[in-house]
Amino acid sequence: MTAMLEVRDLKVAYGKILAVKKISFSVEEGQIVTLIGTNGAGKTTTLRTISGLIRPASGEILFQGKRIDTVPAHQIVSLGLAHSPEGRKIFPKMSVEENLLLGAFSRQDSEINQDLDETYDLFPVLAERRAQQAGTFSGGEQQMLAMGRAMMSRPKLLMLDEPSMGLSSLMMKVIIQTVRKLQPQGTTILLVEQNAQAALSLADHGYVLEVGTIVIKGTGKDLLVNDAVRKAYLGED
C-alpha cells in the first residue's frame, strides 16, 4: 500500500540557505502524524513546500502516489490536500461565513451548504458569529475558523501548522478534541507543533526536526518516553 503522503529526500532553500536538508517521511492514510521541532527547524517550510507555495531545491513529494512537487499551489487543494497555515491567516476583513466559503473555493459540487452546517456543528462559536468580521476574533476563535475553513475543502489530508500557537491551555484542549474528532471521520492529519507533549499524545507517528534534518522518528507513544525527546522538547531533565 502506498502512503497517502510521501516526502522523499526533500531539500528546500531560501537563496543560499538550506532550510530543509534532505528529509524523508510519510503519512499513512487515517493516521495522525506530527512533525515537532524548535523555532527555525524547518517545519513551516516543509508544509509550505508540500502545498506548492515554495518549490523544492530537490526531492520528491507524492500525494496518493502522484508527484505534486511541480503542481501549482492553487491546484493542490482540489487534489484533497488542505493546509491551515501558521498564524491562522484568516481573511480579516471578511465575515466568518465568507472565510468558510473561501475554504470551499475549489469545489464545484452542491453540498457546500451542508458542509457549512457541519462546520458550524463542530464549532458552535462560529455559528453564532457567522456574520462577524473575522479580524475581530480572538486567537482561539481564529484558529477554529482556520481549521473549519481548511475542512471546507473536504480534504483527505489536513495539514495544521502550530494550531496551539498563542492559545490558552483551555483553548488548546478544544483544538486537540477537534483534531481527535476529525480522525475517525476519515481525515488524515499532518500536525506541526512546538508543543510536543500535546502533539505526541495525539499522534500515531512523530518526527523530530532539528535545523532542517529529521533526527528522531517513532510512534507517538515511543517518542513521549524517549529520553532525548523528553530532555529537549518536554522540558524535563
Add this chain to the structure above:
Amino acid sequence: MDTFIQQLINGLSLGSLYALIAVGYTVVYGILQLINFAHGEVFMIGAFGALTTSLVLFNGNTALWTLPVMIIGAVVASVTTAVLMERFAYRPLRNAPRLAPLITAIGVSVFLQELVRLNYNKVPFTSWNPFNLPDAKSRIPFPQIDVVTGPAIQVGGVTIQRAAIFTIGALVICSALLWYFINRTKMGRGMQAVSQDADTARLMGINVDRIIVVAFALGAVLAAVAGVAQGLQNNNIDFRMGFLAGLKAFTAAVIGGIGNVEGAVLGGLVLGVTEAMATQYIPGQFGGGPWKDVWAFVLLILVLVFRPQGLLGAKEVDRA
C-alpha cells in the same frame, strides 16, 4: 443657489469620470501594490476604440443604437490593452523590487501614447472599408450621438449637459455592477481574498494569476466607459487625454484610500466637486478655471497631511 447646484452637477459629472478611472488604479493596487501609471492610457485607448468602432462600422451614423456598440468597441480595446500590458510588462517583474514595475509603468504609458499618435491612421481597415482613419497627431472629433449629446437641458436656472447625465448614470450603473461582482460572486470573493493575503488565497485554490488578470480587465472596462464619456463631453479626443485624467483619477484613488474601491468612487466625486466649487467660489487671482488643477492637488496634499490613509482608509500594506 442655482449657481451652487450648477457647480455641484458640473463637479459630479467631472467627478464621475475620475471615479470610473480611479477604480482601475485602486483595484490593481489592492492586489499587486502596483501603481499602474499606464492606466490613463487604457482610458485613452478606450476612447479611440469607441471612435474606431463608429468610424469603421457606422460611417457617420450617430443614431442612439450605435452607442452601445461603440461602448463594446471601447471595452474590447481597453481590456485587450490592459491584459497584454499585465502579461508582457508587469508579470515578468512580479518578484522584482517595487521600483522596477513603477518605471515600467511610465514606459508603457509613453509607449502607448506614441503608438496611437504615430500609427492610428495606419490601422489597415482600409482594404475592406473605404474609410481612412484620421491622423491622431491632433485632436479628432468624437461622434456626437443623438439624444446623449445635443442641446443642454434647462431645469430652472440650471443647465445640465446631456453628456453629464450619461457620465453620472454610467458611474451609478458601473458602481452597482462592480459592487455586485466583488461582494456577491465567487470570483469577486476570490479577488478580495487575494488582496488580503495572496499566499493564503492560493491555499484556498484561488489562481492568483487569473485574479490579477481579472483585476486589470475590470479596471479597463470602467476606464473604457470613461473614455466614451469623455469623448461625448468634450466632443473630441486625443492621444494625450490619458495623462491628466489619469493623474487626477490616481489622485482621487489616493484621496479615497488607495486599494479601497468605495474610496475610489468617493474620492473621484469629492475631487470633481472640489474643482468645480473652487473654480466658482475662490475669488480673485486664484479663482477660475486655470486654477482648478491647483486646487485639486491642494486637496490631495491636505488629505495626505491630515488623513494619509485616505477618506475611507487604504488597504493596509503591513503584510509581514
